[in-house]
Amino acid sequence: MIYLDNSATTRAHDGVIDVVQDVMRNVIGNPSSLHGLGGQAERLVTQAREVIARFVGCDTQEVLFTSGGTEANNLAIKGIAKAYQNRGNHIITSSIEHPSVFEVCKQLENEGWKVSYLPVDQTGRVRAQDVEKEITKDTVLVSIMHVNNEVGSIQPIHEIGQLLKRYHKIFFHVDAVQSFSKIPLSVTECGVDLMSVSGHKFHGPNGIGFLYKRRGVMLDPLLTGGGQEFGFRSGTHDVASIAGLARAIVQAEKERKAFLMRSRTWKEMLIDRFRQDLSHFTLNGSLSACSAPYILSISFPGLKAEVLVHALAKRDCYVSSKSACSSKLEMPSRILKAMKKTDQEALGSIRISMGFDTTEQDISMFAETLIDVVPQLQHVMKVYTK
Amino acid sequence: MRKNCLLLRIGELALKGKNKRDFEHQLMDNIKNKCKNMTGISVLKTEGRIFVEFDDQDLLDPVIEELKTVFGLVGFAPALRVPSDVEMLEETALELVRQQVPEVKTFKVASKRVDKRFPVRSQELNHRLGGYLLQHYPGLKVDVHQPDLIVHVEIRGKHSYVYGNDIPGIGGLPVGSSGRVLLLLSGGIDSPVAGYLALKRGVELQAIHFHSYPYTSERAKQKVLDLAKQLTTYGNHIRIHVVPFTEIQTEINKHCFESYSITVMRRIMLRIAERIAQSQNALALVTGESLGQVASQTLESMNTINEVTHMPILRPVIGMDKHDIMEISRRIGTYETSILPYEDCCTVFLPKAPKTKPDLHVAKKQEAKLDLERLIDEAVIGTEVIEISNEKEREFSYF
Numbered sequence: 001m002i003y004l005d006n007s008a009t010t011r012a013h014d015g016v017i018d019v020v021q022d023v024m025r026n027v028i029g030n031p032s033s034l035h036g037l038g039g040q041a042e043r044l045v046t047q048a049r050e051v052i053a054r055f056v057g058c059d060t061q062e063v064l065f066t067s068g069g070t071e072a073n074n075l076a077i078k079g080i081a082k083a084y085q086n087r088g089n090h091i092i093t094s095s096i097e098h099p100s101v102f103e104v105c106k107q108l109e110n111e112g113w114k115v116s117y118l119p120v121d122q123t124g125r126v127r128a129q130d131v132e133k134e135i136t137k138d139t140v141l142v143s144i145m146h147v148n149n150e151v152g153s154i155q156p157i158h159e160i161g162q163l164l165k166r167y168h169k170i171f172f173h174v175d176a177v178q179s180f181s182k183i184p185l186s187v188t189e190c191g192v193d194l195m196s197v198s199g200h201k202f203h204g205p206n207g208i209g210f211l212y213k214r215r216g217v218m219l220d221p222l223l224t225g226g227g228q229e230f231g232f233r234s235g236t237h238d239v240a241s242i243a244g245l246a247r248a249i250v251q252a253e254k255e256r257k258a259f260l261m262r263s264r265t266w267k268e269m270l271i272d273r274f275r276q277d278l279s280h281f282t283l284n285g286s287l288s289a290c291s292a293p294y295i296l297s298i299s300f301p302g303l304k305a306e307v308l309v310h311a312l313a314k315r316d317c318y319v320s321s322k323s324a325c326s327s328k329l330e331m332p333s334r335i336l337k338a339m340k341k342t343d344q345e346a347l348g349s350i351r352i353s354m355g356f357d358t359t360e361q362d363i364s365m366f367a368e369t370l371i372d373v374v375p376q377l378q379h380v381m382k383v384y385t386k
Numbered sequence: 387m388r389k390n391c392l393l394l395r396i397g398e399l400a401l402k403g404k405n406k407r408d409f410e411h412q413l414m415d416n417i418k419n420k421c422k423n424m425t426g427i428s429v430l431k432t433e434g435r436i437f438v439e440f441d442d443q444d445l446l447d448p449v450i451e452e453l454k455t456v457f458g459l460v461g462f463a464p465a466l467r468v469p470s471d472v473e474m475l476e477e478t479a480l481e482l483v484r485q486q487v488p489e490v491k492t493f494k495v496a497s498k499r500v501d502k503r504f505p506v507r508s509q510e511l512n513h514r515l516g517g518y519l520l521q522h523y524p525g526l527k528v529d530v531h532q533p534d535l536i537v538h539v540e541i542r543g544k545h546s547y548v549y550g551n552d553i554p555g556i557g558g559l560p561v562g563s564s565g566r567v568l569l570l571l572s573g574g575i576d577s578p579v580a581g582y583l584a585l586k587r588g589v590e591l592q593a594i595h596f597h598s599y600p601y602t603s604e605r606a607k608q609k610v611l612d613l614a615k616q617l618t619t620y621g622n623h624i625r626i627h628v629v630p631f632t633e634i635q636t637e638i639n640k641h642c643f644e645s646y647s648i649t650v651m652r653r654i655m656l657r658i659a660e661r662i663a664q665s666q667n668a669l670a671l672v673t674g675e676s677l678g679q680v681a682s683q684t685l686e687s688m689n690t691i692n693e694v695t696h697m698p699i700l701r702p703v704i705g706m707d708k709h710d711i712m713e714i715s716r717r718i719g720t721y722e723t724s725i726l727p728y729e730d731c732c733t734v735f736l737p738k739a740p741k742t743k744p745d746l747h748v749a750k751k752q753e754a755k756l757d758l759e760r761l762i763d764e765a766v767i768g769t770e771v772i773e774i775s776n777e778k779e780r781e782f783s784y785f
Contacts, residue, residue: 019784036604043608044782051785061722243784250785 002317002362002369006201006355007149007178007295012244013203013356019247020205023240031237032226041239048246055249056195056212057186064211064229065242069177069198070100071222072211073143075233076173076194077104079219080141081113087169088138094118094126094155095338096148101175102334105143114138123286124153124339128160141171147179150335150351151285152295154183161190171217177201177209181252182260183292193217199241203356204248208241255356263354264293266363270352273367274298278374280383282345284336294354299336300374301344302383308350311377315369320351388478389467391439392449393549397460397557410436412588413458413560419622419776420452433500433542439467450553455619457586458563459555463538470504470546472511476518478548479537483519483526486550492529493519497539504541511539559588561621566590567700568663569672570655571610571626573728576674576703578613578720579711582620583702584672591621592666594659596631601735606728611774616720618776627662630768634761635735641755644737648682649744650752651735652691654762660695661766670698676711677704681740690744 003011012020023044029037031045046060053060066072081091093105095117105115116134118126126144142164144155157174164172173194176185180195181202187195194217198209213219213232225234267287274281284297300308305321312319332346341349352366377383396413414429414436421427426441427449438449446464453462466482468474483493497511506514515537516528540547569581571593585591595610607628614624634654638647659671675683682691692699703711715721 023784034603034605039604039608040781044784047780047782048785243782247785 002366004352004354004358004362004366005318005320006358007351007353008320009200009206010203010355011357012200012205013248013251015251016204016244016248020240020244023243027239027243031239032228041237044239045237045242048242051246052210052249055181055253057188058212059215061230062212062215064213064232065237065245066209066211066233067207068200068209069098069175069196072177072196072198072209073098073100073173073175074104075211075219075222076196076213077101077108077141077143078222079232080171080173080194080217081108082220083218084140084171088136088140090114090116090136090138091141091143092116092118092131092134092139093143094120094145096120096124096126096150096153096335097143097145098149098175098177101143101145118144120153120338122339123288123290124148124151124284124335125290126155126160128156128163131160132163135167135170139167139170141173143173143175145175145178146185147176147183147292147295148285148335149178149295150333150349151297151339152178152292152353153285154179154290154292157185157192158190161192165191178295179292181249182256182294187212187214199245199248202248202252205241205244208238208245210245252356259354259356260293262360263358266354266358266360267293267296270296270363270367273371277371280378281374282341284339284341284345284349296352297336297349298352299341299345299349300378300383301342301348302381303348303374303377305348305350308348308373308377311373312350312369315373317366317369320353321349389439390441390443390446391437391465391467391547392446392453392462393465393547394436394438394453394459395461395463395552395555396436396458409458409560409563412563413456416456416458416560416562416622417453420456421449424448435542437465437467438462453555454553455556456560457556457558457588457620458560460557461552461555463549463552465538465547465549467545467547470501470541470544472506472514475511475539475546475548476515479515479519479539480522482537482548482550483523483535486535487523487526490526490535492527492533493535493537494528494530494533495519495537495539497541499541501541501543511541515539556586558586561585561588562590564588564590565670566592566666566668567670567672568627568659568666568668569593570659570674571595571613572674573606573610573613573724574674575708575715575721575724576676576679576711578617578674578724579714579718580672580674580700580702581617582714582718582720584700585617585621589670589672591617591624591672592668593617593624593626594629594662595626596629596655596658598632598635599630601632601635602729605726609723609726609728611772612723613720614774616718616723618774620718622776624774625666626772626774628770628772629658629662629765630770631765634756634765637756637761639735642752643748645739645741646744646749646752647735647737648740649687649690649749650756652682652687653694653749653753654758656691656695656699657758657762658765660697661762662769663697670700671695672700672702674703674711675701676706676708679708681742684742686743687741690746690749693746 027041029041031042049060049063052063118130171193174192175196177198180197193214195212200206221232223234282299285291309321332343336346417429428439466478468478495512495515497508499508538549567589571577614626642650
């Protein structure tokens with residue numbers, strides 16, 4: 001099996017599985033219980049929180065565990081919108097955000113908020129100066145992702161953060177789901193107030209993530225109840241998953257650098273092979289340093305991405321069309337459209353995404369398979385072949 | 387040839403006459419202890435200066451972080467040690483400036499020729515180095531009054547040191563240079579701050595905590611251990627005595643006037659603390675009392691309570707407002723732990739109307755109803771001793 005859909009989800013690392021299993025077996029208390037077993041579970045959560053805070057470069061109270069990236073994004077955006085509605089009613093975001101940001105903004109628009117969706121260039125990047133152009137006296141929040149999930153473009157977070165430092169009343173949220181533990185982002189240097197992270201994108205457990213929330217920033221909670229997570233996110237702690245998440249972060253830190261170097265070489269290698277042996281395809285995004293090396297998006301105009309995904313799956317190769325959440329709808333990708341791709345290109349795009357466990361053999365075998373499959377499909381679909 | 391180091395300023399220690407050597411050694415030991423997990427670090431004294439030297443440039447920031455929690459340091463500056471040679475000095479000064487441009491716009495050179503055999507005089511060296519720097523950074527300006535950066539050059543025999551601005555340290559005296567004390571650690575906001583301030587004056591800290599299980603939970607005890615752990619950042623190692631206090635509290639509750647329960651309880655605590663202090667060769671008790679803050683901290687109360695011991699009781703926060711205490715507690719990282727809402731021995735049997743001006747005779751009469759000697763003996767014997775080190779050991783080895 002060749003699994004190259006790591007931006008959708010990753011296989012949990014063995015060490016993570018061991019930790020989760022061991023905690024489920026042995027740490028049985030509810031961290032909110034007063035007695036000793038509760039105390040033990042709470043200490044484990046605290047220790048995990050410390051580990052995570054160290055990697056983020058923040059205080060422990062700035063880490064709020066959530067059920068994952070979608071909840072973190074919802075909590076950040078709705079939480080700010082509700083808590084600071086007296087400051088204004090304007091949000092700036094990009095046209096290429098993940099649905100858990102984009103749709104939240106749409107929802108807020110129905111509630112009377114104004115949202116500016118920034119355009120992107122051909123490589124899928126927002127321009128920092130465009131952020132500044134959109135700022136009004138009513139702007140409360142800027143929400144820009146770090147790495148785009150469909151094409152891997154890296155957004156100028158540092159630049160945007162620097163310019164936002166001049167606007168003290170505007171909060172800055174970064175959806176770092178696709179980048180965390182892979183491409184470093186210093187929340188302090190970049191002036192980030194809120195950052196969303198999800199565990200299963202870097203070989204951690206599903207259903208766990210966290211929101212970094214800078215000290216002093218208020219949020220209206222989505223979930224109220226027992227007052228866990230400093231009152232910002234009630235609900236019994238998922239102790240095992242939290243421990244697994246911390247374990248995954250520690251593991252990722254060990255593997256990160258080598259992974260980035262490997263994946264950069266592989267991405268180049270794949271493009272080279274395709275250029276040699278395939279025709280009628282385009283690269284979405286770029287090969288530059290402004291693109292995550294572990295995500296590669298290519299379009300085969302005239303082919304349907306869905307057909308290509310199935311054809312590859314038949315050969316035991318797994319990749320995605322668009323992002324996993326929306327793959328089932330046949331609509332040209334909003335993100336590729338924002339990058340001024342044609343409908344044909346947008347409908348025929350697949351995403352190849354690598355994980356820490358991807359091997360060189362996976363990459364070369366995948367290249368062979370794709371080079372075999374695509375021309376056949378292009379022939380059937382009467383796409384001009386050479 | 388060139389060596390990364392940190393040059394330490396020890397301020398107050400220099401005043402301490404013949405004891406200076408002991409203080410310095412204590413300080414150096416404390417620094418070594420702090421950096422014991424880093425390799426390639428040495429702490430040494432040459433020509434009246436204390437230096438931390440290290441090979442790996444990446445260690446600079448971690449070492450600075452550690453030094454920021456060492457009492458006895460007024461300041462320190464990252465420095466480079468080079469052979470005493472004018473061209474070498476020029477190059478090194480240039481490198482120092484390069485690291486700090488563009489934040490730095492004005493500078494001056496302050497040379498000190500400790501070794502008078504060096505052929506270039508200080509003034510001349512200032513001019514020469516200043517000129518050299520201006521040549522390479524024409525945008526810079528010399529400002530002899532309030533420069534952004536002072537380029538210090540110290541010629542000390544074979545070697546010279548080049549360093550920039552001082553990073554402020556936390557001052558105080560080296561921990562361990564002033565003798566041992568016993569801190570009454572409750573789990574509130576004040577007592578950890580009192581412990582911190584005592585440490586700042588160079589004491590070696592032990593702590594005592596009164597634990598009334600099941601009226602106070604294991605969480606309350608854990609909280610106190612966590613606080614002690616946080617204090618080890620400044621105090622290296624803290625021994626904590628956890629005194630079983632349940633029976634004493636229930637006895638007081640049963641036999642004494644409710645309004646005197648706090649007074650009697652505090653008197654008993656002091657007696658036990660004195661016993662433990664004596665057994666540990668501690669020379670004073672430390673409390674987090676702040677005058678007038680609560681019923682037991684009025685002057686009348688202090689008189690009545692203090693009467694049971696002849697030991698000096700240090701009250702470092704006595705003159706501080708709650709606000710000031712909270713500020714320190716936030717800075718030293720104990721605040722968040724202190725405000726965790728667990729019952730402690732002072733809140734669990736809290737009387738509705740405690741006496742703010744307790745009378746000594748009444749207090750004694752109330753106490754007479756208790757089998758004091760037995761209760762205190764049993765509490766002392768039953769005391770659990772827990773050693774808290776500044777090691778970052780972890781309960782779970784999952785990550």
